[in-house]
Amino acid sequence: MKIIPGLATAAVTGLAVLFAESQREMHTFRVNRYSVRVPGLSGCRLLFVTDYHEAVNGKLNPGLLEASRKIRPDLILIGGDLVNGQKPYENVMPAVELVNGLADIAPVIYGYGNHERRLMFMSGKEGYDWDGYRAKLDPRVKFLMNDHTSVTIKGKKAKVYGLDVGYDFYRKHGLTLPVEEINKLLGEREASLPAILLAHDPSWFEAYTGWKADLTLSGHYHGGIIRLPVLGGIVNPKFQPFPKYDYGLYEKDGRTMLVGSGLGQHTIPVRWFNTPELVAIDLVD
Numbered sequence: 001m002k003i004i005p006g007l008a009t010a011a012v013t014g015l016a017v018l019f020a021e022s023q024r025e026m027h028t029f030r031v032n033r034y035s036v037r038v039p040g041l042s043g044c045r046l047l048f049v050t051d052y053h054e055a056v057n058g059k060l061n062p063g064l065l066e067a068s069r070k071i072r073p074d075l076i077l078i079g080g081d082l083v084n085g086q087k088p089y090e091n092v093m094p095a096v097e098l099v100n101g102l103a104d105i106a107p108v109i110y111g112y113g114n115h116e117r118r119l120m121f122m123s124g125k126e127g128y129d130w131d132g133y134r135a136k137l138d139p140r141v142k143f144l145m146n147d148h149t150s151v152t153i154k155g156k157k158a159k160v161y162g163l164d165v166g167y168d169f170y171r172k173h174g175l176t177l178p179v180e181e182i183n184k185l186l187g188e189r190e191a192s193l194p195a196i197l198l199a200h201d202p203s204w205f206e207a208y209t210g211w212k213a214d215l216t217l218s219g220h221y222h223g224g225i226i227r228l229p230v231l232g233g234i235v236n237p238k239f240q241p242f243p244k245y246d247y248g249l250y251e252k253d254g255r256t257m258l259v260g261s262g263l264g265q266h267t268i269p270v271r272w273f274n275t276p277e278l279v280a281i282d283l284v285d
């Protein structure tokens with residue numbers, strides 16, 4: 001019976017190839033470009049950075065900063081989860097170096113992910129230091145936690161909002177985010193100016209469009225970790241299989257959500273057919 005050793009050899013070889021491919025993907029990145037309609041901001045270019053998760057301990061930073069410079073963004077928007085915040089004394093310096101490098105390229109607005117929230121929540125416990133992280137970051141970086149800021153890009157005005165929905169929405173199953181909750185956290189959007197919403201978790205697309213965000217930028221799902229042809233990402237952070245809003249552009253009522261696959265990983269250090277990405281967005285009328 002030579003068939004069993006043959007199958008075992010094929011299985012081991014297959015796993016070795018997949019492991020090597022995952023390692024290769026996690027140590028590289030690509031630039032993905034989109035053109036998105038946001039009335040009033042035509043001609044503006046955004047750079048969207050999300051779910052960096054200490055991108056393999058900072059090894060991607062030189063390439064990321066060089067690519068970011070070449071994109072020549074007017075504004076850099078961060079979708080959260082630059083840090084891990086999972087263990088005491090986790091090294092935040094790769095994220096600090098990245099953000100501070102980005103701040104030399106264009107204005108940076110930083111929205112929170114669940115991992116920033118976790119680091120903040122754990123602060124005060126031995127080895128967790130949110131204030132220390134914030135203090136290391138360039139003071140030009142604008143943080144938005146259930147807050148908004150006005151921007152002017154090439155003479156065009158807009159508002160950027162940063163939503164933090166709270167831990168229950170990240171952890172519990174069966175919840176729905178109502179528009180009223182966003183109104184409670186952010187207020188109603190300013191009707192007279194284009195509204196860009198940083199909302200880490202893409203699960204609540206209907207609420208974001210219901211709140212009337214012109215462009216929502218999300219991450220959180222890491223593209224579904226492993227991406228399969230046709231089926232897309234296989235799982236989200238709640239371990240729900242084949243999540244609906246796993247990656248790319250979604251549109252409703254003329255409003256768009258862009259979900260980035262992020263730059264790093266944590267807990268399950270795997271990426272297959274899901275190369276980390278920087279996202280460049282050209283806005284059109």
Ligand SMILES: [Fe+2]
Nearest residue numbers: 051081113220
């Ligand atoms: Fe993440």
